[in-house]
Amino acid sequence: MNQMIETRAKVGLAFLIVFLLGVAAGALSWSAYLHRVDPASQAVWTGRFNRERYVRELTEAVRIQPEHVGALNAALDETREEFLTLRRRLQPQFEEVRQRARQRIRSILNAEQQPRFDAFVKRWDEERRAEEAAASQSKASERKP
Structure with a gap:
């Protein structure tokens, strides 16, 4: 049984x-x-603007005429400059928030974890700076009709 x-x-x-x-x-x-x-x-929204995709999809959706693509690119260039100016102006405030968050995280870590966290943050910042540099260098090449 x-x-x-x-x-x-x-x-x-x-x-x-x-x-x-x-x-x-x-x-x-x-x-x-x-x-x-x-x-x-x-x-998923990554926070990065894909200009080539935006222009392509906008052109298809709205049926923008080829002769208007130049004006579209000019409007996007102007907007990009406005965003960059705003980003430069607000960057110190973002950095303050970032540093406060890191301090809060450090406060919950033990002595063994803190050096690993510092190494992690250093790598993360280097990757972010590299991405930002690459993005700013590639802006001129993004203007594809």
Whole structure:
């Protein structure tokens, strides 16, 4: 009798595992399907402006005439300069907030964790500066009609 209960438990567990694997496979397949059917709906805002994509999609959606693409690019250039000016002006305030957040994080770390956190922050800042430098250098090459 005890062996029969163990067998039933094993069979029930096997069915549960197969069911859960089926659910996982279905979810993965559905995600892949949605990504393939409509990748734009899966896009996540990264905070970076993709000018080439914006111009292409705007041109298609609004049916901007080729002779107006130059004026569109001029408007985007002016706007970019306004954003850069605003960013330069607000950068010190962002840096203050960033430093306060880091101090709060440091306060919860032990002595062993703090040097690792400092190394992490250093690497993170270097990556951010490199991305910002690359973005500012590539701005001139983004003007593709």
